[in-house]
Amino acid sequence: MHGRWAARLAPYWLALPGWLWLVLFFVIPTLVMLSISTQTGDIVNGFTQTFHWQNYVDGWNQFSTQFIRSIMYGLIATVLCLAISFPVAYWIAFYGGKNKSSLLFLILLPFFVSFVIRTQSWNFILSDNGMVLTPLKSWGLVPQDFHILATDVAVIGGLTYNFLPFMVLPIYVALERIDPALLEASADLYGSKVTALRRIVLPLSLPGVFAGVLLTFVPASADYVNSTILGGTNTTMIGNVIQTEFFTNLDYPTAAALSFILMAGLLIGVFAYARALGTDDALDMAGA
């Protein structure tokens, strides 16, 4: 009797460190930030809890442009990542042969370099008089005052580039698990290659796509490094605003309120997406 109880409780004991970790470093800070988000005051006179929910309204009114822009940038970057990653992952999974590991390693290779340095190097390459634009300008392909840096294109491009592996890897894992026998069976039944792709490969890749979209969209929307380094006027993302409010203005309540608005927006988006995609696997992944 005693032994059976112990066996039944064992998983919980084993999961305990994980739970403690989550509570200590996620749940408690989140609740503290939630509390701060409705406080009023300033750093000199101290902040007091006044349940000032107006912080949320003010935050949204002042920075709705940056919120919407961040979500749009995140969405576009995610779609671009998906468009680039799917064929790459497909090719590696089905045609990579014994070089699969090396090919995956090649995808990851640039990411051994620091995030900031990688992004900064785009600055160098895409500079108005840099190695890409100078020849294009001298051949007359683009006007003299054409520039990429300090535009939406640069920021979205940077986001796409920086989050690409988070899309490639989950899709690759999903595709890799597909049993080749299924494709052979499809061919045996006179299914065309397109039909096989549509009826077998795509549905079976959905869990990977789902995970990839989440891993790309959520951090891309909240990113502030790409906008700082590659952006210009009218490319500020909400992450930049939160950083300024928190570290420069020391306005902790506004920063906290903005963070929760962002979190709520992303959660609603993610769950709406999970519902739309509607697979059991997808929901499991969202829960897990």
Add this chain to the structure above:
Amino acid sequence: MSHNPVPDPVAALPADVLRGLTSPRLSRRDALRLGGVSGLALALAACGVSGGAQAGPTGSAAVDAAAAFWAKQTPTKLMNFANWPLYIDVSATNKSNHPSIDLFTKQTGIKVTYSEVIQANDSFFGQIQPQLAADQSIGYDLMVITNGIYLDKLRQLNYLQALDQSKMTNFNQNASPLVKSPSYDRGNQFTMAWQSGMTGIGYNPKLTGRPITSWQDLQDPAFKGKIGMFADNQDLPNSAICAIGVNPESSTQADWQNAANWLLKQRDAGLVRKYYAQDYIAPLSAGDLWISMAWSGDIFQANASGASLEFVIPKEGAPIWTDNMCIPKTAVNPVAAMTYMDFVYQPQIAAMLAESINYVTPVPAAVTYITADAANATGADKASLQALVTSPLIFPPASETALLHHYRVLTTAEEPVWNKLFEPIYQA
């Protein structure tokens, strides 16, 4: 993982959190448990961010308190100095060796631990604030903070030790009028300048095609998309206030509104390429920018490494900022720190520092020593020292210092007004 049907994906979140602990359906007990969580939230809500100023003495009581503090201090033989990177002299043979500090140790017997730990005022403030609030030592006896928001905060929170006015002989004798009794610290109660710099306009004369003289040049449509501005709530607003012809130090809220409009006009006409945090020098050197707000020392250093940029203090006037030595109230070796602060105001020491730092020295008399060093030096050293002596960026002539204004000092009530006006401009 087994999957339980959930009616609504959003509602699945708390159920998922509780999965494994309870049945997936939300029973009454779970509702109570969730109630407990919000009870915890309420408990947390009760504890705000601690902080808030402890009331300090004011007026003559402050002077008495400072005198009483210094009277009971005993000199120590150690000092911890927190400074910014590349902001002190280095010996030619060993980069971690600082001749001026060695000289100080030789003369006073005080050993200095020199740390280049300050990367930015905001992050450094964030790092030391909890200890100062708890009345604990921050590990440094002397630190260098730029005038502006964070220096004001340190003072408003009573985190700084008032200086020993009887130990400022060299300062009183040699300090430039620019750093004596500045608007942000009348009577130098808490600070003595380390170095200063100007915020003006840096430009590439080949690309602009004409000399730049005025802030209004930043509104020139000919430079559309090639103009850099600063992304901060000190230099950007204070420069804009200068641009509309007002001295920032005595500016009113109506002036701020006019300055904000001036900036908005520039931004909405598409003239500004980007609002830069501090990375404007590379694009300015590369030609991505033709003209930009700039710090004097940056332009001097960029030219020293091969660029051919010009720096101008616009005719309407420009902000001067000062990095200030100050003593945290929890300093362990305040007497040593005080001794050092006055030590660097000897002209020969100030010259040693100025020769390496390339910003505006607070001791104009240092020029005689640098001139003498230039006369004795040879080759490249000689040329660079001579450039230093004649540079208006290091020793601004009187005609230019008259144009320099300190930042507006903001009260805690004015700060949100200021931020709401200017932040949306550069955080667009």
